[in-house]
Amino acid sequence: MKLQAPREIMTTYLWIFLGLFIVVLLGVVMVLFWPQPPTVQHLCLIASGFTCDAAALGSYSGGSVLFLRITNNIGAGLTFASNSIAVQTSLSNSTYNGACWPSYVDAGGNLFCTVYITGYAPQYGAIVDPKFEIQYGSCGGVCSGKSGGYVVSGTTYVTSGLSLQQAENITSKG
DSSP states (O other), X not given: OTTHHHHHHXXXXXXXXXXXXXXXXXXXXXXXXXXXXXXXXXXXXXXXXXXXXXXXXXXXXXXXXXXXXXXXXXXSOEEOOTTOEEEEOTTOSOEEEEEEEOSEEOTTOEEEEEEEEETOOOOTTOEEOOEEEEEEEEOTTXXXXXXXXXXXXXXXXXXXXXXXXXXXXXXXXX
C-alpha cells in the first residue's frame, strides 16, 4: 500500500511535467525558427570629401522615394542645383532625377536629397542598391550661383518597404 502512493504521484504528475516540457520546447522552436520581420538596413557609400550619413527607401502607390543625407567634408562651401541628383536602380536602365537642398552648403553642412523613382517598388524587406550621382559647384570663396562642374558618385544598400514617413525620419535626423 505504501508503494502505491508514489506510483500514483509519478503517473499523475508525469503528464503535467511532460506537457510543460512540450510547451517550453515549442516556445524555443518558435523563437529560433519563426520568420522574423526584416530589419531596416541602411548603408550609403560616397566618394571621399563627402559623408553619406543616412539613406532610406520609402514606398508609395506609384513607386519608391530615395532619401539621402550627405555631409560636405570638402572644406569649402559648395553649391547644388535643385535637380543635381540622378539615380539609377539595378532593375532598370532608367535614370531618375531628384531634388537636393539647400542650394548652398557650408563646409561640414548637410545636404538633403529626394528622388522619386516611379514604377520601382521592390518587394518588402528586399535589400536594394540604387546608385546616385550628384553635381556640385565649388565656390572658391565667392558663391555666385555656380552649380555645376563636379560630380560625386555613390551607392546605397537599403531595405525597401518603409513608409515615406519612416524613410524621411531616418534621413532627417542629424
